[in-house]
Amino acid sequence: MSKGLPKRSEDYSLWYNELVKRADLAENSPVRGCMVIKPYGYSIWEKMQAELDRMFKETGHTNAYFPLFIPKSYLSKEASHIEGFAKECAVVTHYRLKNSEDGKSVIVDPEAKLEEELIVRPTSETVIWSTYKNWIQSYRDLPLLINQWANVVRWEMRTRLFLRTTEFLWQEGHTAHATKQEAIDETIQMMNIYAGFAETFMALPVVKGVKSINERFAGAEDTYCIEALMQDGKALQAGTSHFLGQNFAKAFDVKFATKEGGLEYVWGTSWGASTRLMGALIMAHSDDNGLVLPPKLAPNQVVIVPIYKGEEELARISIKAREIITKLKAKGISVHFDNRDTHKPGWKFAEYELKGVPLRIAMGPRDLENNTIELARRDNLSKETVYLGEIILEEYISNLLDDIQESIYRKAFNFREKMTTEVNTWAEFEELLESKGGFLSAHWDGTSETEERIKELTKATIRCIPIDRKEEDGKCILTGNPSKGRVYFARAY
RNA sequence: CGGGGUGUAGCGUAGCCCGGUAUCGCGCCACAUUUGGGAUGUGGAGGUCGUAGGUUCGAAUCCUGCCACCCCGACCA
Known part of the structure; x- marks a missing residue:
């Protein structure tokens, strides 16, 4: 084994891949796109889990567990949800194996076909909402504040250790509320919890914002997110929180009797953060000598x-x-x-x-x-x-240790500041994206078509509409149409 | 899934064009000397050459299928 790690400046991807393996965080498994999380990597994840779990409980949530398998029919109940996930679902069709004719291998027993195929959860909204229907009858049952720690499967085309794997570990929170405002407040609260976790524990500065329609979660009314910047100038979504409106309540017929005696659909949220955070942690701070862990998440300080x-x-x-x-x-x-x-x-x-x-x-x-x-x-x-x-x-x-935690954050923060640029012309936008990268703060006319076009032309997407942006009249970077404020563009993981 | 590349000992590699069962480094084992930034010497172990077929007297090498990984696209947390 050669002693040195590849240099970030020479080949950032190679540096990342090698670092993950050499630092004993994870390795590839026999199954395409899946990974073995090694003890050292897992103990970092456990520290993240412990802290997030504490934060969730502090805000009134409790843990539960819902099954891995989802009846195929459930998934199709919410139209945009199925549209978003259909292309990446693993499907279970049989429940038994048997010996082959020659006795040398095992084959799927054709006699053991399931009547209804099962989907390996890509996310659990559907099972959970079908269960909530039974749990919620009255305003007295609300709010329902539940989280689960689980694994999910999304059959991705291209995978990378931690950043995008076929199976990954995460937590998914699913809440139900009596009013729209309460659900929106919950959505924003959870985004703030993620942001606080990222900044305080991961030493990772993040931009809080709202996703554009194109980038929104399948089945949500609004998706809030935290976006971080990696050392190569690419953005990474580190956590999302969705205001689901009444979409899933309607799809699964979850109604409650109000105080006034009426019958109304409940309002929902869901929010998640995954082992992808490990990728963010690695890429945000580490150098050519290896990992740099913030003291608050280091297995050994x-x-x-x-x-x-x-x-x-x-x-x-x-x-x-x-x-x-x-x-x-x-x-x-x-x-x-x-x-x-x-x-x-x-x-x-x-x-x-x-x-x-x-x-x-x-x-x-x-x-x-x-x-x-x-x-x-x-x-x-x-x-x-x-x-x-x-x-x-x-x-x-x-x-x-406190000083190290603070310095790592400060360094990442300064980097992000340096790598966030306001741009006002299309030429400048294209040029900076190539030469510098990072977040480009620019005006956008608010249409999906323009966002789509920009993505085609430059591979940059709208990472978010920052939550604290100032209202300012301007002209869309591409079309010149009127805009009410700047959004953050970047190439992303 | 499309285009390009790679697969040889635990890891990294040479050999492949031009067929004759394998090179080197790191690591591993033993002993000795060492220990303030990846020690040195001597000896040793370890390989179905990704996998399944085919061509051939003979395949790491030539041909075909399949699998995995990497890079670039489409998809995505």
């Missing part, structure tokens, strides 16, 4: 590497290391002591850089003698020797 000759020296360093570990753990800092004798310190340094551990402590005989440690930051690769005599180590490390 600190690693201690002993430097020693012989058993006796290791034993003396270990005593000191144990003291440090005890202090750090008491402060809630996760720390790994790598006392393996099978690898040399230099090898370990490179390894933990590849894996993105935020802080590394090196301790050798010299440190023992001077009562010092060597501290190395992963984010900016700086090193310092710290004298333990005059600091409270756990405070010092804790502050340093």
Whole structure:
């Protein structure tokens, strides 16, 4: 195995693919488009899950689980929904295998054909709404605030580890409300939760916005999203929240008795974030030496590497290391002591850089003698020797971790600012998209045709209509027709 | 699914044009010396050459189908 990672500047895709594999995050599986999430990658996902789950529960949601299989007929009940997903559904047609004639293999038993085929869920709106019909009768049953952690399958043409896989893990929230406004508030609340999670935990600045009709979820009235910018200047949708109106309530006949004695359809929302967040995390911060993980999501925030000759020296360093570990753990800092004798310190340094551990402590005989440690930051690769005599180590490390979290965010934020450009002419739009990339803030006449045309011409799509954009009269970048405000264009993942 | 490329030991590769069962590096195992940025030496193990057929006395090499991966399109979180 060659030691260095491919350079981002030379081949960004190759760098990403290699990084995912070399950092032990994931690998390809025998099935096309599916991936094995390895223990290290999965433990990052678990940290994301834990935090999101906490945020959902804090806002009144509870978890449930709905089945993997959906009767084919359910999917067709909401017209635009089926239109959006039909082309990428895996279908179960049989329920039994049998030995082939020659006994050497197994074949699908033609006798065991299902009467109604089952769809492997691409998303669960349909099963869930068919269930909600039974759960909701009165305004007293509302709001219904449910989330599920699940796997879904979308048979994509082209896949990439984490960013787009045939099967992926996610959470999907599905809520039902008595009023339109309440449902809209819920939709916006969840977008804000995603944005807060991305910024606080992933150290990933995001743009909050609304999708154009073309980019909207199949079956939604409005799709809210958070959009992040990757280091190659391409945008990535990191979470979506949909206001479903009464579309699914009508499709599945979910009505409730109002306080006033009327009978009305409920208002729905759904919202999701997936293992794609892993891709965002990797691409947003990492460098040519490997992963850079924000301390709040790193499986190990600190690693201690002993430097020693012989058993006796290791034993003396270990005593000191144990003291440090005890202090750090008491402060809630996760720390790994790598006392393996099978690898040399230099090898370990490179390894933990590849894996993105935020802080590394090196301790050798010299440190023992001077009562010092060597501290190395992963984010900016700086090193310092710290004298333990005059600091409270756990405070010092804790502050340093906060500082790293903040610096990573700040760096990504500055990058995004630098890569967000206001453009006013079509020539400039085309030129900047090629030379610089990033978000292009431009006027758009609001029509699907224009958006479509721009996509054909440049591969750029409207990422979102920023939620906090200022109203301003202008002319559409392509058609020159009147526009009431700017939208963000970018090439996207 | 269309166009292009690749598939040889755990990983990365040479060999393929011009058929004679395989090269090198990393990793792995053993021993010794090493240990403050991916150690060195010596010895060793490991290969249905993606897969199924075909041509041939003989196929990694030539032909056909299939599969997977990568890049570029169409689709998408």
